[in-house]
Amino acid sequence: MSGAYASPQLYLEEQARWRSAEIAFWIAALLPFVFFKAYLSLASQIAITALFALSLDLILGYAGIVSLGHAAFFGIGAYAAGLLGKHGWGEPLSGLVIAAAAAALVGFAASFIVARFRHLALIMITLGMGLLLHEAANSASGLTGGADGLQGIKMWPLFGVFKFDLYGVTAYTYSLVVLFLMFLVARRLIHSPFGLSLRGIRENPLRMPAIGASSEAHIRKIYTIAAAIAGVAGALLAQTTSTVSLEVLGFQRSADVLVILILGGAGRLYGGILGAIIYMVARDQFSGLNPQYWYFWIGLLLIAVVMFLPNGILGGMAKLISSWRHRTS
Amino acid sequence: MAPQDIVTAPALATRGLDKSFGSLLVAGGIELALPQGARYALIGPNGAGKTTLINLMTGMLAPDAGQVLLDGEDITSLKPEQRVKKGLVRTFQINQLFPRLSALEAVTLAICERQGHGGAWWKRLHGYREAVEEAHGILASLHLGENCYRPARELPYGQQRLLEIALALAAKPRVLLLDEPAAGVPESESAELFTAISGLPADITVLFIEHDMNIVFRFATRIIVLVGGRVLLEGSPQEIAADPLVREVYLGKKGHHG
Numbered sequence: 001m002s003g004a005y006a007s008p009q010l011y012l013e014e015q016a017r018w019r020s021a022e023i024a025f026w027i028a029a030l031l032p033f034v035f036f037k038a039y040l041s042l043a044s045q046i047a048i049t050a051l052f053a054l055s056l057d058l059i060l061g062y063a064g065i066v067s068l069g070h071a072a073f074f075g076i077g078a079y080a081a082g083l084l085g086k087h088g089w090g091e092p093l094s095g096l097v098i099a100a101a102a103a104a105l106v107g108f109a110a111s112f113i114v115a116r117f118r119h120l121a122l123i124m125i126t127l128g129m130g131l132l133l134h135e136a137a138n139s140a141s142g143l144t145g146g147a148d149g150l151q152g153i154k155m156w157p158l159f160g161v162f163k164f165d166l167y168g169v170t171a172y173t174y175s176l177v178v179l180f181l182m183f184l185v186a187r188r189l190i191h192s193p194f195g196l197s198l199r200g201i202r203e204n205p206l207r208m209p210a211i212g213a214s215s216e217a218h219i220r221k222i223y224t225i226a227a228a229i230a231g232v233a234g235a236l237l238a239q240t241t242s243t244v245s246l247e248v249l250g251f252q253r254s255a256d257v258l259v260i261l262i263l264g265g266a267g268r269l270y271g272g273i274l275g276a277i278i279y280m281v282a283r284d285q286f287s288g289l290n291p292q293y294w295y296f297w298i299g300l301l302l303i304a305v306v307m308f309l310p311n312g313i314l315g316g317m318a319k320l321i322s323s324w325r326h327r328t329s
Numbered sequence: 330m331a332p333q334d335i336v337t338a339p340a341l342a343t344r345g346l347d348k349s350f351g352s353l354l355v356a357g358g359i360e361l362a363l364p365q366g367a368r369y370a371l372i373g374p375n376g377a378g379k380t381t382l383i384n385l386m387t388g389m390l391a392p393d394a395g396q397v398l399l400d401g402e403d404i405t406s407l408k409p410e411q412r413v414k415k416g417l418v419r420t421f422q423i424n425q426l427f428p429r430l431s432a433l434e435a436v437t438l439a440i441c442e443r444q445g446h447g448g449a450w451w452k453r454l455h456g457y458r459e460a461v462e463e464a465h466g467i468l469a470s471l472h473l474g475e476n477c478y479r480p481a482r483e484l485p486y487g488q489q490r491l492l493e494i495a496l497a498l499a500a501k502p503r504v505l506l507l508d509e510p511a512a513g514v515p516e517s518e519s520a521e522l523f524t525a526i527s528g529l530p531a532d533i534t535v536l537f538i539e540h541d542m543n544i545v546f547r548f549a550t551r552i553i554v555l556v557g558g559r560v561l562l563e564g565s566p567q568e569i570a571a572d573p574l575v576r577e578v579y580l581g582k583k584g585h586h587g
Contacts (some may be wrong), residue, residue, distance in 0.1 A: 004478075008433055008465040011478055012455035193441040194428075194450035195459060200438050203427035210387070210425065211439040212413035212500050213447055221448060 005162070025270065029176055033169075040168035046098050046177035046280045048236045051182055053261045055229035060258075061267030062190060063222050064202030065114065068123050068254050069130025070230060072110075073103040075249030077231025079137065079144060082244035085153035092158050097180070100228040101234030101316025107227020108220070115219040118205065134249040149245035153238065163242060171240035173325040178236060179273075182229055187269060189225070198222055202267070259298065265307050265312025274314050338401030340365040340534040341417065341504045346385055346395035354558045355381045356392070357379070358579060361553065361560070365505070368527070369536040370549035374578070378558040379538045380422060383506045387419045389410050399504065416503030420493045422512050422538070428482035432473055432492050436464035441497035467495050471525055487518050491525065498529075505529070507537035511544070523548050546570070554578075 005011035032043040052074055057308070077099035084095050117125055137144045146152060146293040157163045162170045189195050193270060198207055202216050208215045223319045238244045247253060257272075264275025279298070309316035339362040346359040352368040355378040363369055371379050386397050388409040396405045398418050401431045407415070427435045440460040441447055455461065468477045481492055490510060497505060510526060513515055513518035519541065529535065529546050536553075539545050545552060545566070552560040554567040556578055562569060569575055 005384040008461045008477070009455050011431075011433065012437075012461060016453060016455065091411070122499055159472045188453075191453055193438075193446045193454055193460075194448050196434060196438045196454055197442065197447045199430060200427055200435075204425055207421075207425040207427065207496070210391075210413065210419060211436075211442055211496055212410050212418075213442040214408075214410050218448065221450075222401060225450075245438070254463045 004223045018029055019145030021303065022270075026180065029180075032172060035047035037167065037266075040172045041315075042168075042280065042284055044168050044171040044175045044240055045237075047172065047179045048233050048240070049257070049260065049280055050276035051175075051179045051236070051272040052230055052233040052257050053264070053276050054179075054183060054269065055226045056257050056261050057266055057269060057272045058073060058189070058198075058222055058226045058229070060261060061131065061269075061271065062195065062202060063198040063219060064118075064205070065219060065223065066119070066122050067114075067126040067256065069128070069133075069252035070226075070257055071249055071251070072130045073107055073227040074234035074237075074253060074257075075133065076103045076106055078238040078244045078248040080151065080231070081235035082150045082153050082238040083143070085155050085239065085242070086150060090154045090156035092155060092174070096235050097237060099238075101229045102229020103234070104224050104228035107230075108224040110227075111220040111223035114223055115216040127254075128250060130249070130254050134246065134251070137249050138246055144244075144246070147246055150238075150244055151227035151243065153242045153244070155239050155242060156294065165244070168240075172191050175236050175240060182232060183273075185267070186229070188268065194218070194221070204270055254327060259302055261312075263302065265309075265314030265316075268312070268314050268318075271312050271314045277310070278313070337455050338398060339363050340400060340573060341386065341536075342398040342401075343386065344396045345384075346400065348381065348385055348390060348396070348558075349393060356385060356558045357557075359385075359395070359558075359560055363536060363564070364535050365534055366531050367534050368548060368550045368551045369534075370545040371521075371536055371538045371555060372540070372542075372545060372552060373555035373561075377555040379555055380450050380508055381558070382555065383508050383536075383538070384418055387417060393490045399575070403547075413500050416501065417506075418497045418500045418502035418504070419506040420497045420508055420510060422508040423492055424489050426481040426492055426496070428490060431478050431480055432468055432484065432495070433461070433464055433477040435492065436467055436477075436499045437461055439496050440464050443500050464499065467498050468492075470528075471495050471498075487514050490514055490522060494526070502533055504534040505536070509538050509540070511539065511541070516541070519544060520547075544564065 002251060005014065032040055037044065056067065056070050059067060080099040080102040080310050081095040113125060114122065138146055139323060154165055158170055158174055164170050197213060200213065201218060204216055234248055235250065258274035260279045261272045263278065265271030283294060305312060341363040346356050348356040357420055359382065359472060363554060373379055381390065396403050398404065398447065399415055400570050404415065437460055440463055441457060444460060446457060464473065464518050465477065468474050472493060473488060473491055473495060476488060484492065494510060511522050514522060523544055526535065549566060552562065552566055553573055554569060555564045562572055562575055
């Protein structure tokens with residue numbers, strides 16, 4: 001763990017180095033194109049959920065900001081992109097940008113409240129904001145379609161060339177590329193001085209002012225960035241499925257993404273992605289067999305992971321590998 | 330330094346600082362003036378309000394009345410982080426570290442925050458070479474260089490106390506308030522820790538809380554005695570040791586005859 005490094009810079013460089021497992025992971029993400037062609041739509045949903053979980057990881061895993069209302073930003077992005085597509089602007093990329101801006105704007109406004117609270121108060125506040133937005137979208141049925149959802153979204157082909165096909169080839173390609181680019185941004189961010197400051201807030205918010213740091217400004221910034229990324233995820237869902245239902249803003253989605261991140265391992269960037277894969281594939285398989293028991297197994301898995309793998313599945317794997325290396329060396 | 334600076338106000342001063350928690354007075358009319366470069370010890374029995382005074386000075390508690398002045402400037406309305414930026418820095422009696430950050434990361438964090446890079450999210454951390462080297466230098470000067478890649482929570486307790494000080498030094502203090510820096514450290518190691526403290530640059534004003542009178546008389550040039558939230562006495566170690574009131578209230582129990 002604490003081996004000697006030639007210089008402090010090299011040590012920090014080593015923290016940010018691309019691991020071979022990471023490269024292998026992103027190559028493996030291409031496998032569905034070859035081996036699971038029937039599941040490309042599912043793969044696209046997984047990539048979108050992974051992006052959503054990644055955005056939560058930035059605030060929860062790195063800055064220690066708990067949220068039970070993160071679907072608010074996913075939903076805003078979904079409705080923004082959906083409304084654009086419905087009202088005659090079906091260009092996907094500009095739709096993503098506008099959706100991200102809309103979610104970021106609301107996230108920035110909310111961040112002034114969020115930055116001032118922690119723990120239980122924060123859970124209640126984010127939960128409350130999520131419920132507010134859900135009900136607002138429900139009652140504004142003229143705009144959102146209410147409980148019937150937003151119908152009649154017409155997406156233009158990507159770059160004017162690639163149509164969103166029934167098999168999900170374009171959808172998965174699009175979602176995966178956007179996930180990867182957003183991941184690069186997040187990865188860059190966590191290895192920057194700002195990323196270090198976020199970990200400082202997570203590790204000891206009391207010490208931060210004593211070293212001259214304004215935690216609130218940092219929290220406002222990361223909350224806005226995370227909201228934008230969640231908005232992109234929501235927009236991807238709206239664009240690749242051409243529908244937006246009220247559940248994009250629902251409490252269930254906020255809870256699910258939290259479960260996904262905790263299962264996979266918070267504060268590790270890949271935790272949310274791994275969690276999304278396990279969760280979505282398992283749901284696809286189990287719910288085919290016995291839909292009503294799906295949450296029974298998720299509940300069991302969640303309890304087991306939190307009890308025995310406090311750092312999630314990825315944290316458990318990392319521990320296993322490092323102890324194995326320790327033994328062989 | 331310009332000539333007019335020499336006659337300026339003390340590095341840190343308080344004017345009529347009052348604070349009560351309900352009916353309990355924890356600070357009453359505290360008037361202090363610490364000249365630049367002084368080494369002050371703050372002593373007093375348990376519950377005298379020593380930590381409270383540090384909390385009031387650093388802005389972690391708001392006073393009911395009175396002012397805190399840093400180099401003559403009224404900083405009473407500034408937030409704690411703003412006071413740190415102006416050079417008023419503290420450590421904690423109970424470790425306030427970043428448990429899962431390595432010592433090097435923690436000190437680099439404090440330096441980046443001081444330099445205003447804390448919000449820089451596009452440039453890689455290891456690109457800030459000077460900050461990283463400065464962090465390593467601070468850690469090495471406190472004999473933490475060997476262990477600087479280990480998470481704070483894995484360090485031996487004595488080294489954690491040193492990291493507490495390293496974090497404060499990273500903020501480039503002009504006035505450093507040390508709340509029982511040797512708390513919990515075995516007596517044999519506490520002298521070593523204070524040797525490190527006395528090796529700090531002479532232009533830094535230091536105020537430390539300490540119970541061990543041998544340490545106090547060895548390292549302080551001035552002593553403030555706080556009892557029941559009020560300054561009982563301030564003076565040189567000789568004056569304090571000779572004062573009958575101090576001997577009765579505080580030193581008497583310890584049986585110190587300095």
